Amino acid sequence: MAVDANTVRRVARLARIHEPDSRLESLAGELNTILGWIEMLNEVDVEGVEPMTSAVETTLPLRDDVVTDGGNAQKIVANAPRSADGFFVVPKVVE
Numbered sequence: 001m002a003v004d005a006n007t008v009r010r011v012a013r014l015a016r017i018h019e020p021d022s023r024l025e026s027l028a029g030e031l032n033t034i035l036g037w038i039e040m041l042n043e044v045d046v047e048g049v050e051p052m053t054s055a056v057e058t059t060l061p062l063r064d065d066v067v068t069d070g071g072n073a074q075k076i077v078a079n080a081p082r083s084a085d086g087f088f089v090v091p092k093v094v095e
Contacts, residue, residue, distance in 0.1 A: 003031040 005024040012019045019027065073086040082089035
């Protein structure tokens with residue numbers, strides 16, 4: 001896929017970025033270079049490679065799944081500027 005100055009102008013408008021017309025050709029060249037690198041990545045054989053979320057293999061620490069009473073509502077709302085019936089009172093923001 002080749003990017004031209006008109007495509008750069010359209011993408012910049014959609015992204016609400018103002019770019020002068022004098023820079024559109026150079027940006028098109030930069031985007032074409034980036035897309036070329038992406039095309040090179042498509043040529044890499046990844047058959048049998050497991051998907052990963054990090055370059056370092058880690059395991060998430062898990063806590064015991066223990067049922068609790070959920071805390072004490074009176075202690076939780078004690079520091080609130082305003083509370084009523086165990087709930088936080090906040091100002092209305094939408095009419």
